[in-house]
Amino acid sequence: MSVTTRTPTAESAGPPPPARAHWQHRLAERGVDRHLWLLTPALLFVVLLFLYPFFYGLGLSFQPTEGGPFSDYARFFSDAYQRDTIWTTLGLALPAALLNVVASVPIAYRMRGRFRGKRLVTILLVVPITLGTVLTAQGLLNFLGPTGWFNRVLSGLHLTDEPIRLVHNYWGVFFSLVITGFPFAFLLVLSYLSGIDPTLERAAATLGAGWWQRFRMITLPLLMPGLATTFCLTFVLAFSVFPSAVLVGNPAGETRVISIAAYQAAYEQYDYPYASAIAMIMGLIELVVIAVVLFARTRFYTGSTGGKG
Amino acid sequence: MTAGAKAFSQLRLEGVSRRFGGHDALRDLDLTIEAGEFVALLGPSGCGKSTALNCLAGLLPLTAGSIWQDERRIDTLPPERRGFGMVFQNYALFPHMSVRANIAFGLRMRRLPKDEIRRRTDEAVRLVRLEDHAGKLPGQLSGGQQQRVAIARAVVLEPSLVLMDEPLSNLDAKLRLEMRTEIRRLHQSLGLTTVYVTHDQEEALSLADRLVVLREGRVQQIGSPEELHTRPANWHVADFMGYRNLWTMRVREAADGTVAVELDGLRLVGVPVGPVAPGDEVIVAVRPEDVRVDQAGATTNAVPAQIEVVEYQGRELAAEAVTAAGSRVHLRTDQRVAPGDQVTLSIDPQRLLVFPGDAAATRPADPATAVVEEPGLVG
Numbered sequence: 157m158s159v160t161t162r163t164p165t166a167e168s169a170g171p172p173p174p175a176r177a178h179w180q181h182r183l184a185e186r187g188v189d190r191h192l193w194l195l196t197p198a199l200l201f202v203v204l205l206f207l208y209p210f211f212y213g214l215g216l217s218f219q220p221t222e223g224g225p226f227s228d229y230a231r232f233f234s235d236a237y238q239r240d241t242i243w244t245t246l247g248l249a250l251p252a253a254l255l256n257v258v259a260s261v262p263i264a265y266r267m268r269g270r271f272r273g274k275r276l277v278t279i280l281l282v283v284p285i286t287l288g289t290v291l292t293a294q295g296l297l298n299f300l301g302p303t304g305w306f307n308r309v310l311s312g313l314h315l316t317d318e319p320i321r322l323v324h325n326y327w328g329v330f331f332s333l334v335i336t337g338f339p340f341a342f343l344l345v346l347s348y349l350s351g352i353d354p355t356l357e358r359a360a361a362t363l364g365a366g367w368w369q370r371f372r373m374i375t376l377p378l379l380m381p382g383l384a385t386t387f388c389l390t391f392v393l394a395f396s397v398f399p400s401a402v403l404v405g406n407p408a409g410e411t412r413v414i415s416i417a418a419y420q421a422a423y424e425q426y427d428y429p430y431a432s433a434i435a436m437i438m439g440l441i442e443l444v445v446i447a448v449v450l451f452a453r454t455r456f457y458t459g460s461t462g463g464k465g
Numbered sequence: 466m467t468a469g470a471k472a473f474s475q476l477r478l479e480g481v482s483r484r485f486g487g488h489d490a491l492r493d494l495d496l497t498i499e500a501g502e503f504v505a506l507l508g509p510s511g512c513g514k515s516t517a518l519n520c521l522a523g524l525l526p527l528t529a530g531s532i533w534q535d536e537r538r539i540d541t542l543p544p545e546r547r548g549f550g551m552v553f554q555n556y557a558l559f560p561h562m563s564v565r566a567n568i569a570f571g572l573r574m575r576r577l578p579k580d581e582i583r584r585r586t587d588e589a590v591r592l593v594r595l596e597d598h599a600g601k602l603p604g605q606l607s608g609g610q611q612q613r614v615a616i617a618r619a620v621v622l623e624p625s626l627v628l629m630d631e632p633l634s635n636l637d638a639k640l641r642l643e644m645r646t647e648i649r650r651l652h653q654s655l656g657l658t659t660v661y662v663t664h665d666q667e668e669a670l671s672l673a674d675r676l677v678v679l680r681e682g683r684v685q686q687i688g689s690p691e692e693l694h695t696r697p698a699n700w701h702v703a704d705f706m707g708y709r710n711l712w713t714m715r716v717r718e719a720a721d722g723t724v725a726v727e728l729d730g731l732r733l734v735g736v737p738v739g740p741v742a743p744g745d746e747v748i749v750a751v752r753p754e755d756v757r758v759d760q761a762g763a764t765t766n767a768v769p770a771q772i773e774v775v776e777y778q779g780r781e782l783a784a785e786a787v788t789a790a791g792s793r794v795h796l797r798t799d800q801r802v803a804p805g806d807q808v809t810l811s812i813d814p815q816r817l818l819v820f821p822g823d824a825a826a827t828r829p830a831d832p833a834t835a836v837v838e839e840p841g842l843v844g
């Protein structure tokens with residue numbers, strides 16, 4: 157690498173060649189060179205805005221207002237009302253992330269070639285990213301609410317007698333998670349798919365594989381690691397759901413997610429150690445899910461797929 | 466299910482054409498391939514060779530024409546129903562499958578019994594001598610080994626036709642020669658019908674029974690290696706077949722069988738290929754190995770020149786000489802010549818081919834400028 161490009165220094169011109177390489181060469185061999193300075197802003201950022209608050213919170217969670225260091229954790233798990241927020245959140249985040257990934261695959265698969273209007277379709281699919289949760293919630297209330305267009309059309313067609321309840325409950329939050337999470341999943345899957353060399357499928361075709369066999373035996377196995385990563389990312393996004401759980405959900409009941417529990421501890425009871433403990437539990441659950449998915453990912457081929465990256 | 470697996474006696478391409486936008490990538494290809502034949506499609510990069518092959522394989526729809534397997538029309542069949550084997554330029558091995566699984570893939574698609582799949586896969590692995598690597602992933606193999614897997618994967622199905630798209634172009638020179646022999650050996654021992662695409666005239670000449678020379682999507686000439694080597698149909702083919710000396714000259718006299726041409730006082734006699742008349746601008750083509758260096762007095766077609774560049778090539782020297790009028794002459798000789806030597810070159814009139822010039826275009830100064838940029842869109 158950079159070893160060969162270094163200009164010889166004064167001492168290397170001396171007659172006996174040194175037994176050990178110059179310290180600069182040895183450092184360069186380990187990837188240590190002047191460009192390392194470029195990492196400083198990012199490192200500073202990580203330390204100040206992530207590591208410090210994290211360890212502060214971690215420390216705080218072990219200093220409850222009363223009881224031993226683990227008493228806030230014990231309190232969370234012994235209270236069914238609190239404990240159930242884990243299942244509520246997982247019940248929202250896992251299906252939503254799964255749907256986002258699964259729905260992205262056929263659309264991205266269809267869209268990976270070049271065709272007229274591709275840019276327009278991509279923009280339409282990705283626009284929800286720019287909306288933000290609050291605007292999405294507003295839209296959902298207008299569209300799916302008891303007097304929204306959706307129910308008006310249904311009752312206009314005499315398909316239903318009573319409006320179907322699709323907001324202020326589980327489904328409102330679920331739709332909101334899908335609308336905001338899908339564009340991320342789609343863009344990621346599309347880029348993973350275009351990293352797979354299209355001649356592989358052509359080769360499979362000449363060997364007698366129909367389109368479903370080509371997809372199932374060639375494209376899907378090569379795409380699986382990408383799908384696992386995409387799942388993890390959309391899952392994390394969905395797991396920390398807060399605004400939509402309040403705005404289009406039922407924050408006191410069926411969509412009382414774990415971040416609401418943390419919020420209430422911090423800003424309604426002003427019990428920061430308890431809130432920190434809940435936040436730590438939240439992070440731990442995310443880690444467990446990600447670890448499981450990434451472990452499953454290692455069972456697939458993760459090497460080069462010969463595409464254009 | 467396995468529609469195309471049975472052999473045919475003849476494969477006919479009738480007016481096969483393919484357009485991309487307003488650009489003809491392939492135009493009116495008429496070709497009849499007999500069973501067991503080895504046909505090479507030859508031409509510079511971008512001339513439509515891959516397009517032709519992809520049309521045959523069913524990977525590209527035709528814009529005009531038809532393809533017939535005996536009396537059955539096959540250009541409307543999808544690739545998986547044609548039963549042709551294909552070897553891609555970048556091999557296109559399935560990276561997540563072992564060598565063995567790659568080779569067995571086509572057999573599994575045919576839903577053959579398990580033990581037959583095992584038997585035929587083993588056989589194919591042996592055929593390409595990869596017994597020691599059967600369990601590895603393609604990424605763990607060298608280029609030549611990957612190439613052999615690609616060939617084994619295509620031939621294990623005993624396809625009625627094998628298509629190869631520049632299969633050797635990613636290999637180094639020594640391996641290329643070895644694999645060339647191997648491909649020919651496989652072709653002979655399995656009796657395969659093969660269509661082979663290459664831009665390397667030497668490769669095509671050594672492998673094929675019949676050559677199809679393409680240029681800008683059109684067929685220039687179809688013939689045996691011998692025919693193409695000695696009697697190119699036009700100067701483009703000559704250029705491609707190793708006639709490195711191409712001079713634009715003017716016809717003085719044209720009698721039947723011979724023609725006299727002139728440029729800046731230099732007069733040469735040669736054989737006309739195509740209609741030439743006195744006064745025409747023509748292109749004179751001579752192979753470097755047909756230019757002789759004569760010490761003694763001149764005979765016909767004597768050209769005084771000065772040696773300018775000499776390249777050592779083992780038994781022979783390749784040299785470039787310049788005539789008094791400034792024309793460059795490429796030659797090969799076993800005599801020791803050195804830069805600066807004054808020599809008299811001579812050319813056998815039978816080996817000096819006189820082609821009618823293109824009406825519009827003049828000969829490009831450098832053969833490289835005639836090569837169309839490869840877009841890299843289709844294999």
Ligand SMILES: Nc1ncnc2c1ncn2[C@@H]1O[C@H](COP(=O)(O)OP(=O)(O)O)[C@@H](O)[C@H]1O
Binds near residue numbers: 515
């Ligand atoms: N998918 C494509 N879209 C547009 N033009 C193409 C496409 N594939 C090939 N072409 C054009 O067709 C011509 C022939 O290409 P190709 O058959 O790949 O040449 P080669 O003889 O090098 O294999 C080229 O000029 C190329 O620009």
Ligand SMILES: [Mg+2]
Binds near residue numbers: 511515
């Ligand atoms: Mg090509």
